[in-house]
Amino acid sequence: MHRTLALxxxxxxxxxxVDWFLGEFIEEYVVRIINLCGIAIILAVSLNVINGLCxxxxxxxxxxxxxxxxxxxxxxxxxxxxxxxxxETIVRAPLFxxxxxxxxxxxxxxxxAAAAGLIVGVPTLRLKGDYLAIAxxxxxxxxxxxxxxxxxxxxxxxxxxxxxxxxxxxxxxxAWICVVGSVFLQRSxxxxxxxxxxxxxxxxxxxxxxxxxxxxxxxxxxxxFAGIAGGLLGHLLxxxxxxxxxxxxxxxxxxxLVLGGLGSLTGAIVGAIVLTVLPEALRDVEQQAKLPGIRxxxxxxxxxxxxxxxxxxxxxxxxxxxxxxxRVLPARLRGGDSETKP
Amino acid sequence: MSVLLETELLTICFGGLTAVDQCCLSIEExxxxxxxxxxxxxxxxxxxxxTGVYVPTSGSVKFRxxxxxxxxxxxxxxxxxxxxxxxxxLFDELxxxxxxxxxxxxxxxxxxxxxxxxxxxxxxxxxxQRERAYELLQFMGLEERAGLPAKQLPYGHRRxxxxxxxxxxxxRLICLDEPAAGMNTGEKAExxxxxxxxxxxxxxxxxxxxxxxxxxxxxxxxxxxxxxxKTIALGPPKEIQNNPKVIEAYLGGD
Amino acid sequence: xxELLATVDSGxxxxxxxxxxxxxxxxxxxxxxxxxxxxxxxxxxxxxxINFAHGExxxxxxxxxxxxxKWMGYTTDPEDPSFVPAKVPLYVVGFLFVCSMACCAxxxxxxxxxxxxxxxxxxxxAALITAIGVSLLLQNGGIMLFKADPRxxxxxxxxxxxxxxxxxxxxxxxxxxxxAAVMMAxxxxxxxKTRPGAAMRACSFDMxxxxxxxxxxxxxxxxxxxxxxxxxxxxxxxxAMDQPTIDPLMGLMAGLKAFVAAVLGGIGSxxxxxxxxxxLGVTESVVGxxxxxxxxxxxxVLLILVLLVKPSGLLGKSxxxxx
Numbered sequence: 001m002h003r004t005l006a007l008x009x010x011x012x013x014x015x016x017x018v019d020w021f022l023g024e025f026i027e028e029y030v031v032r033i034i035n036l037c038g039i040a041i042i043l044a045v046s047l048n049v050i051n052g053l054c055x056x057x058x059x060x061x062x063x064x065x066x067x068x069x070x071x072x073x074x075x076x077x078x079x080x081x082x083x084x085x086x087x088e089t090i091v092r093a094p095l096f097x098x099x100x101x102x103x104x105x106x107x108x109x110x111x112x113a114a115a116a117g118l119i120v121g122v123p124t125l126r127l128k129g130d131y132l133a134i135a136x137x138x139x140x141x142x143x144x145x146x147x148x149x150x151x152x153x154x155x156x157x158x159x160x161x162x163x164x165x166x167x168x169x170x171x172x173x174x175a176w177i178c179v180v181g182s183v184f185l186q187r188s189x190x191x192x193x194x195x196x197x198x199x200x201x202x203x204x205x206x207x208x209x210x211x212x213x214x215x216x217x218x219x220x221x222x223x224x225f226a227g228i229a230g231g232l233l234g235h236l237l238x239x240x241x242x243x244x245x246x247x248x249x250x251x252x253x254x255x256x257l258v259l260g261g262l263g264s265l266t267g268a269i270v271g272a273i274v275l276t277v278l279p280e281a282l283r284d285v286e287q288q289a290k291l292p293g294i295r296x297x298x299x300x301x302x303x304x305x306x307x308x309x310x311x312x313x314x315x316x317x318x319x320x321x322x323x324x325x326x327r328v329l330p331a332r333l334r335g336g337d338s339e340t341k342p
Numbered sequence: 343m344s345v346l347l348e349t350e351l352l353t354i355c356f357g358g359l360t361a362v363d364q365c366c367l368s369i370e371e372x373x374x375x376x377x378x379x380x381x382x383x384x385x386x387x388x389x390x391x392x393t394g395v396y397v398p399t400s401g402s403v404k405f406r407x408x409x410x411x412x413x414x415x416x417x418x419x420x421x422x423x424x425x426x427x428x429x430x431x432l433f434d435e436l437x438x439x440x441x442x443x444x445x446x447x448x449x450x451x452x453x454x455x456x457x458x459x460x461x462x463x464x465x466x467x468x469x470x471q472r473e474r475a476y477e478l479l480q481f482m483g484l485e486e487r488a489g490l491p492a493k494q495l496p497y498g499h500r501r502x503x504x505x506x507x508x509x510x511x512x513x514r515l516i517c518l519d520e521p522a523a524g525m526n527t528g529e530k531a532e533x534x535x536x537x538x539x540x541x542x543x544x545x546x547x548x549x550x551x552x553x554x555x556x557x558x559x560x561x562x563x564x565x566x567x568x569x570x571x572k573t574i575a576l577g578p579p580k581e582i583q584n585n586p587k588v589i590e591a592y593l594g595g596d
Numbered sequence: 597x598x599e600l601l602a603t604v605d606s607g608x609x610x611x612x613x614x615x616x617x618x619x620x621x622x623x624x625x626x627x628x629x630x631x632x633x634x635x636x637x638x639x640x641x642x643x644x645x646i647n648f649a650h651g652e653x654x655x656x657x658x659x660x661x662x663x664x665x666k667w668m669g670y671t672t673d674p675e676d677p678s679f680v681p682a683k684v685p686l687y688v689v690g691f692l693f694v695c696s697m698a699c700c701a702x703x704x705x706x707x708x709x710x711x712x713x714x715x716x717x718x719x720x721x722a723a724l725i726t727a728i729g730v731s732l733l734l735q736n737g738g739i740m741l742f743k744a745d746p747r748x749x750x751x752x753x754x755x756x757x758x759x760x761x762x763x764x765x766x767x768x769x770x771x772x773x774x775x776a777a778v779m780m781a782x783x784x785x786x787x788x789k790t791r792p793g794a795a796m797r798a799c800s801f802d803m804x805x806x807x808x809x810x811x812x813x814x815x816x817x818x819x820x821x822x823x824x825x826x827x828x829x830x831x832x833x834x835x836a837m838d839q840p841t842i843d844p845l846m847g848l849m850a851g852l853k854a855f856v857a858a859v860l861g862g863i864g865s866x867x868x869x870x871x872x873x874x875x876l877g878v879t880e881s882v883v884g885x886x887x888x889x890x891x892x893x894x895x896x897v898l899l900i901l902v903l904l905v906k907p908s909g910l911l912g913k914s915x916x917x918x919x
Contacts, residue, residue: 004460057721123904129720130646134859135903138896141852145893181458188457189443189450189467196433196444203431206393208419208448208511217454247852251728258725263435293740300736303729308714311722 011176019169033280035236038171039229040272042178044256045265046225049182052263054218055198057129060136061226061253063143064113066245068227069234070153072109076101077162081152102165106231113227114220121219125212140247147242158241166235178225182265194218259306261313266320346371346547347515352391352401361387363571374541375549376562380591383568385551386428389517393425394418420448424513426504428520434493438484441492441503442475445510478506498529515547522554534561617763618881624769626877627776631831632854633869635824641800641864642820648727649707651851652734653700653825657832658842659742660699661692662749670750689752696829704825705818738844749840768838779830780870787866796820856899862912871910
């Protein structure tokens with residue numbers, strides 16, 4: 001327990017320090033990319049619990065994000081609703097005012113997403129593999145379509161005017177919490193049980209592991225952090241619309257996982273960073289080459305080639321650790337040495 | 343001795359095929375019970391019904407006086423029946439020790455938040471599982487490989503690890519599905535000794551499916567023979583060896 | 597229902613009439629879904645791969661007839677609405693269809709050869725991600741080459757309304773239904789009655805055994821992709837002709853919904869794709885009479901319901917894991 005508290009203090013101080021440093025010395029454009037990376041890390045690491053550890057292939061992560069984003073925005077944002085009968089615009093002040101209302105709003109958003117995780121997780125228990133993927137994709141699409149029909153949150157036009165609360169501090173703090181939580185989860189009896197389910201569901205059942213309960217738990221955990229990430233993204237972009245959370249967004253998160261190596265937490269983090277930075281870097285290339293649209297084409301090509309030549313992702317299921325680095329690097333160096341020494 | 347597991351007229355049909363026909367088993371606490379029969383006799387299917395993997399078409403399974411047929415594999419496991427598989431089903435990406443620890447998971451008395459917040463209960467539980475798993479790895483002679491990923495384990499050791507993992511669930515009854523398949527003579531002898539020690543030292547009742555006659559006859563005290571889903575003989579090894587029906591079933595007489 | 601029908605006789609645009617009309621529209625819409633769904637279902641049957649790029653093949657099917665038409669001078673000019681294009685002769689219409697079918701067949705086989713075949717022995721997930729990659733590539737390649745804004749498709753057939761008694765449909769919609777029905781029936785016969793069809797069934801049953809029995813597996817998989825793509829190409833041209841606009845993103849939703857249709861009907865089954873497509877098209881249209889926005893959700897609600905009740909789809913077979 002005291003270890004957890006210490007880690008939390010370290011994380012918050014780090015986030016505070018980095019936030020200050022970024023604000024002081026780094027240009028806004030780069031800070032924005034770093035913020036997006038932080039959000040992507042939360043998304044990828046939380047989906048890794050569902051897809052990577054538990055092996056439940058979910059394509060609905062953006063749906064959970066959308067719920068988190070809209071619910072938190074509902075509490076922090078001034079809503080303007082047109083009353084169709086009287087023609088008047090009703091203005092509703094934010095329910096949670098000020099920057100300190102942000103965290104409760106985020107948590108409520110996360111909780112709402114977690115509840116959705118429960119709602120998706122329970123009925124889809126009997127589905128496996130592709131069928132589960134398609135059902136969760138369907139769930140994501142349903143969320144989007146429902147949001148498109150809610151006039152109070154702007155329907156298809158989206159909801160503008162979210163307050164500017166998602167600072168680097170909060171993004172990094174939550175990313176830290178999500179990563180540490182996932183490491184703790186992975187290295188516990190529950191993490192081993194989740195991996196057991198992924199590796200061999202029947203054997204896990206025969207060990208008395210409550211497969212159904214753990215699968216739903218994985219969904220709830222993943223959905224909660226997806227909701228938090230959605231809330232953060234909403235308050236970073238400051239305008240959210242249903243199309244922000246379309247199924248391409250879900251796929252983007254899956255691609256981050258697969259690129260890093262499904263099941264590897266560090267892989268998820270690296271995948272999240274690469275896939276956030278790469279499109280931005282390509283944006284520069286696009287402007288210089290004067291070829292609008294080439295960005296996504298290159299992105300797609302990288303994806304295909306990556307899968308053909310390294311389908312297990314950058315790290316496979318290994319974790320990037322100092323141990324691994326020590327093992328890989330000296331091997332190279334020794335190889336170099338052997339040429340000079342007979 | 344009290345009856346631990348009892349099946350009555352256990353029957354299962356797949357489509358038109360009756361895979362197991364009115365099978366009656368009665369296993370007493372402390373038995374070393376062998377279930378044998380030619381290929382396709384329905385032995386593994388009986389196991390699957392005992393452990394909740396298949397739901398019998400008719401008949402019942404009672405374990406410690408409680409009706410368990412129709413319950414899920416998870417519930418059955420938690421009541422105290424554990425098993426291994428004919429086609430080994432280990433958790434390949436976990437280490438040998440972690441595989442055994444998953445067996446101890448069902449007795450964990452902590453919740454997710456204990457692990458997420460790393461409370462002292464979490465550490466106590468980890469220690470309990472690790473110690474229990476390590477003991478069983480020692481028992482099965484695998485302690486030197488504890489840190490290895492299960493997928494890198496040689497074949498004979500994989501079978502042993504499956505037994506260690508099953509024992510980690512602290513079962514009253516362990517069902518071993520052809521544990522000696524693919525082993526050489528030396529490995530088989532070691533395994534026989536281990537199986538006997540499971541019963542004698544750990545006090546776990548053993549139900550064994552095995553093709554190797556020598557092994558079964560050597561360690562089992564009661565043997566039941568299935569052929570085409572029907573019980574054709576039941577008794578101590580001596581009787582079974584001389585039973586004409588059994589000889590006929592194995593030699594394939596008409 | 598009888599009472600509702602009775603109100604039709606009494607004349608007027610009653611609810612029942614509107615519903616019937618929507619059912620008819622839904623059949624036309626469903627026919628398109630079915631044509632696309634066949635490609636998903638056949639590929640899934642053989643490779644257990646959701647070919648996400650299939651929706652893009654459908655989109656390109658429309659473009660593969662748009663450009664030849666344009667080069668031959670048959671085009672609408674968005675800059676000049678008063679420009680009246682020349683009437684397209686029937687043989688040109690035929691040529692456009694064939695051209696689009698041929699190009700898409702080739703495209704489908706190329707996708708299989710270069711993107712999917714190298715991954716045949718790696719994980720399903722890697723193949724799925726590759727399929728998504730191909731889909732993104734074609735979609736964004738399309739945006740780059742054709743520009744994102746919609747284009748007017750030349751009038752292949754002058755649209756007119758045909759009165760069918762209880763309902764009225766445009767002639768293009770009737771053509772969609774008829775062509776789709778003929779193509780689906782033809783495909784069913786092909787798969788059931790011919791040697792290559794038998795090879796396809798053998799591959800989808802058990803690819804390794806099929807190879808051992810001397811079936812040319814690679815050729816058969818290529819053929820599967822070619823046929824699926826031909827069906828999608830026809831759907832693309834038919835829709836372009838009916839709409840009549842096309843854009844590089846038209847394959848996204850259509851593809852997704854056609855896939856849903858394939859799952860509904862039972863993936864791997866060709867009659868299932870037809871059933872699923874029609875069911876989806878009709879339900880969507882009928883719900884659309886009450887709420888156009890919720891009609892979009894119908895596909896996915898239906899999908900989840902069917903998966904929960906019968907995960908293998910309406911006409912699908914379920915397998916059992918051997919223990």
